[in-house]
Amino acid sequence: xxxxxxxxxxxxxxxxxxxxxxxxxxxxxxxxxxxxxxxxxxxxxxxxxxxxxxxxxxxxxxxxxxxxxxxxxxxxxxxxxxxxxxxxxxxxxxxxxxxxxxxxxxxxxxxxxxxxxxxxxxxxxxxxxxxxxxxxxxxxxxxxxxxxxxxxxxxxxxxxxxxxxxxxxxxxxxxxxxxxxxxxxxxxxxxxxxxxxxxxxxxxxxxxxxxxxxxxxxxxxxxxxxxxxxxxxxxxxxxxxxxxxxxxxxxxxxxxxxxxxxxxxxxxxxxxxxxxxxxxxxxxxxx
Amino acid sequence: xxxxxxxxxxxxxxxxxxxxxxxxxxxxxxxxxxxxxxxxxxxxxxxxxxxxxxxxxxxxxxxxxxxxxxxxxxxxxxxxxxxxxxxxxxxxxxxxxxxxxxxxxxxxxxxxxxxxxxxxxxxxxxxxxxxxxxxxxxxxxxxxxxxxxxxxxxxxxxxxxxxxxxxxxxxxxxxxxxxxxxxxxxxxxxxxxxxxxxxxxxxxxxxxxxxxxxxxxxxxxxxxxxxxxxxxxxxxxxxxxxxxxxxxxxxxxxxxxxxxxxxxxxxxxxxxxxxxxxxxxxxxxxxxxxxxxxxxxxxxxxxxxxxxxxxxxxxxxxxxxxxxxxxxxxxx
Numbered sequence: 001x002x003x004x005x006x007x008x009x010x011x012x013x014x015x016x017x018x019x020x021x022x023x024x025x026x027x028x029x030x031x032x033x034x035x036x037x038x039x040x041x042x043x044x045x046x047x048x049x050x051x052x053x054x055x056x057x058x059x060x061x062x063x064x065x066x067x068x069x070x071x072x073x074x075x076x077x078x079x080x081x082x083x084x085x086x087x088x089x090x091x092x093x094x095x096x097x098x099x100x101x102x103x104x105x106x107x108x109x110x111x112x113x114x115x116x117x118x119x120x121x122x123x124x125x126x127x128x129x130x131x132x133x134x135x136x137x138x139x140x141x142x143x144x145x146x147x148x149x150x151x152x153x154x155x156x157x158x159x160x161x162x163x164x165x166x167x168x169x170x171x172x173x174x175x176x177x178x179x180x181x182x183x184x185x186x187x188x189x190x191x192x193x194x195x196x197x198x199x200x201x202x203x204x205x206x207x208x209x210x211x212x213x214x215x216x217x218x219x220x221x222x223x224x225x226x227x228x229x230x231x232x233x234x235x236x237x238x239x240x241x242x243x244x245x246x247x248x249x250x251x252x253x254x255x256x257x258x259x260x261x262x263x264x265x266x267x268x269x270x271x272x273x274x275x276x277x278x279x280x281x282x283x284x285x286x287x
Numbered sequence: 288x289x290x291x292x293x294x295x296x297x298x299x300x301x302x303x304x305x306x307x308x309x310x311x312x313x314x315x316x317x318x319x320x321x322x323x324x325x326x327x328x329x330x331x332x333x334x335x336x337x338x339x340x341x342x343x344x345x346x347x348x349x350x351x352x353x354x355x356x357x358x359x360x361x362x363x364x365x366x367x368x369x370x371x372x373x374x375x376x377x378x379x380x381x382x383x384x385x386x387x388x389x390x391x392x393x394x395x396x397x398x399x400x401x402x403x404x405x406x407x408x409x410x411x412x413x414x415x416x417x418x419x420x421x422x423x424x425x426x427x428x429x430x431x432x433x434x435x436x437x438x439x440x441x442x443x444x445x446x447x448x449x450x451x452x453x454x455x456x457x458x459x460x461x462x463x464x465x466x467x468x469x470x471x472x473x474x475x476x477x478x479x480x481x482x483x484x485x486x487x488x489x490x491x492x493x494x495x496x497x498x499x500x501x502x503x504x505x506x507x508x509x510x511x512x513x514x515x516x517x518x519x520x521x522x523x524x525x526x527x528x529x530x531x532x533x534x535x536x537x538x539x540x541x542x543x544x545x546x547x548x549x550x551x552x553x554x555x556x557x558x559x560x561x562x563x564x565x566x567x568x569x570x571x572x573x574x575x576x577x578x579x580x581x582x583x584x585x586x587x588x589x590x591x592x593x594x595x596x597x598x599x600x601x602x603x604x605x606x607x608x609x610x611x612x613x614x615x616x617x618x619x
Contacts, residue, residue: 039610083610195616199617199618233618
C-alpha cells in the first residue's frame with residue numbers, strides 16, 4: 001500500500017460524496033402563473049376582510065377560486081371556498097355561506113373517494129367546523145350535533161372541543177360541556193393558542209356557573225380575563241367580569257360585586273356593547 | 288431943557304425900552320419869515336421832473352410825492368397842455384432823486400377813502416437810467432370808486448350766483464335739506480312722545496343702580512366676601528410666589544447649563560459630521576463599485592441559498608408558500 005494509494009482513495013471518496021450531494025439537488029419548482037395570480041387575489045381579499053370591506057373580499061376570493069378551479073387545484077379550491085363562506089357569514093349572509101359550503105360538498109363528491117393529504121384534510125375539518133358553527137348560530141342544534149358527530153375528532157384539537165362545549169352549553173348539557181371545555185383548555189395550552197384558551201376558560205366557567213359551582217366559575221372567569229385582553233376581545237372581557245360579579249353576588253360579597261360590575265361596565269363601554277353595559281348597570285343598582 | 292426935566296418915574300429910560308421893543312419886533316418878523324421859507328421848502332435843493340397825466344383831477348399844488356411811504360418831493364405847478372394832457376411839475380428832493388429811474392411808475396393814491404391823496408412813485412430797476420432834471424414820467428390816475436365797484440362786481444357776482452343756487456337748493460321742497468328738516472321734525476315729534484318713557488326707564492335704572500350700590504355697600508354682600516377672598520388669595524400668592532420664583536430661577540440656571548452642554552455637544556457633533564463628510568468624500572468614488580460588488584455577492588449568496596434549499600434534506604424543512612385560511616372565532 002503506497003502513500004499515493006491513500007491519496008487516490010481520499011480523492012475518490014471526496015468525489016463520491018460530492019456526486020451524491022449533487023444528485024440530491026432538485027431545483028425549487030416555480031409556482032404556475034395562474035396559481036401565483038390566485039395567491040395575489042387571496043392576499044388582496046384577506047386585506048379587504050381585515051379592514052371590513054366584505055364585498056371586495058368576496059370578489060377577491062371568487063377570483064382566486066375561479067383560477068384554482070381552472071387549474072384543478074383541490075387545496076386551493078377548498079381553502080378559498082371556506083374563506084368565502086367565512087366572509088359571507090361575517091357579513092351576515094348565512095344563506096350565501098351555506099350555498100358556498102354546499103358547493104364544496106358537490107366538489108368533493110365529484111372527486112370520489114380520493115385520499116387527501118394532511119393539509120387538505122385540515123382544510124376540510126375547518127369547513128365542517130364552519131358548517132357546525134353556522135348551525136349553532138342559527139339555533140339548529142340537532143343538525144349541528146349530527147354535523148359534529150360526522151367529524152373525525154382529531155386528537156388534541158382545542159378548536160373542536162370548544163365547538164362541542166359551546167353546542168352542549170346551548171343544549172343545556174352543562175356537565176359534558178364542562179368536560180369538553182376542560183379538554184379544550186388542556187389542548188389549547190399545549191397548542192399555545194391564546195384565543196382558544198380564553199374560550200375554553202369561559203365555557204368552563206359558564207358550565208360551572210350553571211351547575212351552581214360559583215367559586216370555581218369565578219376562578220375560570222378571572223382566568224379568562226387576561227387571555228381575552230391579550231386577544232383584544234374587549235366585549236368578552238366585559239362578559240368575564242360580569243360572570244365574576246355574578247359569582248360574587250351569589251357569594252353575598254356586595255363590595256366585590258360592585259367592583260367587578262364597574263370593571264364590566266368599563267370594558268363594555270370601551271367595546272361599545274350596550275346590552276352588557278345594561279347588565280353591569282343592573283348589577284350596580286342592586287342593593 | 289433942564290427946567291423941563293421930567294421927573295415922572297413912568298418915563299424913566301423910555302427911549303431904551305422903545306428901541307428894545309422895536310428890535311424884538313423886527314427879530315420876530317425875520318424869524319417868522321425864515322420859518323415860512325423853511326416850511327415852504329423854497330430854498331430846498333430839488334430835481335424837477337415832469338409827470339404827464341390825462342387829467343388834473345385829484346392833483347393839487349404842494350401835494351406830496353412818496354416812495355415806499357417816505358415823502359421825497361412835492362407837486363409844483365400843474366399845467367394844461369392840451370386835451371387829456373396835463374403836465375405836473377414834480378420837485379423831487381435831491382437826496383432822494385437818485386432812486387428814481389427811467390422805468391419808475393407814478394400813480395395818484397390815497398391813504399384811505401377819505402384820506403389825503405399823494406403821488407406814489409416806485410423806484411425803478413437798478414439797471415435803468417437815473418432820471419435827470421426835466422425828464423418825464425407818465426402819471427396814472429387814481430382808481431375811482433366806480434372802477435373799484437366794477438372790479439368788486441366781477442368778484443362778487445360768482446359769489447352772488449352761488450348764494451342764489453344755495454338758497455334755491457335749500458328752498459327745494461324735494462331737496463335733501465327740506466327732507467332732512469322734515470325728518471328732523473318727525474324725529475323731534477317722536478322724541479317728544481318717547482322722551483317721557485325714556486326718562487321713566489332712566490329713573491327706574493337709576494333707582495335699581497342705587498339699590499345695587501346700596502346692596503354692594505353692605506359689608507356682608509357677596510362682592511365684599513369675594514374681595515376678601517381675593518385679598519386672602521393675593522396674600523397667599525405673595526407668600527408663595529417668591530420661593531416659586533427662586534425655584535424658577537434655579538430651573539432657568541439649570542436650563543442654561545443644559546443649553547450650554549447641548550451647544551457643546553452640537554459643536555462636537557458638527558466636528559464629527561465634518562470628519563464624516565471628509566471620510567464620505569474620500570470614500571464616495573468607491574461606493575458605486577462597492578455597491579455593485581455587494582449586489583453581486585448577495586445575488587451569488589441567494590443562488591447558493593436557493594441551491595441549498597433544493598437539496599433533499601434541506602428542502603423538506605423549507606415551508607411551502609400557501610394561501611392563508613381565515614379562522615372564525617368561537618364567539619364574536
